[in-house]
Amino acid sequence: MIRPALWFKTLGLNPKRTLASLRGLPRYLKDREKFRSGCGSDFAWGNEFPVLDEWNVSSGGPGAYFQQDLLVAKWIYEAKPRRHVDVGSRIDGFVGNLAVFREVEVLDIRPxxxxxxxxxxxxxxITQELPQQWRACTDSLSCLHSIEHFGLGRYGDTIDPGGHLKGLRQLMAIVEPGGIFYLSTPIGPQRIEFNAHRVFAAATLLDWFKDGWQIERFAVIDDAARVVENPDRNPQSIAANFGCQLGVGIVAARKMF
Structure with a gap:
């Protein structure tokens, strides 16, 4: 079942913002009149662009994506890999952060x-068989907030309930022995919220790296967008998904052979 609030979001409707804008209209008109009465001739009066609900908003909070992008970019900066390949992460976020200090090769199903x-x-x-030149080709690979989408069709990909596992195998094949794979995904009670994403249990994420990999760094961004680096990975915390309903798990794992 889709909650009414999600229908509004899906259809591009925001009742709360609409109400706030209506409440803000009198102030806008008052401010407009005051400004115009004191405005000189050095600026032409262009098309108006009313913004009616931002008088008391925050200057911007560092959400989970922001925290994730900064953290993993810092890890890669410290690691100084020979080559870095990214699959599916945000160009206008994480990849842009990396491009400030190094070259990045990006693979994505989207143009x-x-x-x-x-x-x-x-x-x-990435869910299809890799061309030979991309197999064991890099000492550093990232895939942030992407694997949860594979096979859901959201980005024009083929519908495939096992798409995340097919993609994971190909991602792991890109990394050469000794290289590091940086992977992030939503964590919480395991579920599919179609067609937005999957949410993986923390145990699922960590189990992906049981064989042939060594987890060197692990972080959780909790539901309040707080970063917890290297939390205790005891069975109780893992089973409880580190307290997350919709958090982020971030793994940096080295390929052993």
């Missing part, structure tokens, strides 16, 4: 027509 300094792009479906 990218805008040239970005320090970023080279190739369109590729």
């Amino acid at each position: 990218q027509d805008t040239a970005v300094p320090n970023v080279s792009f190739r369109q590729l479906d």
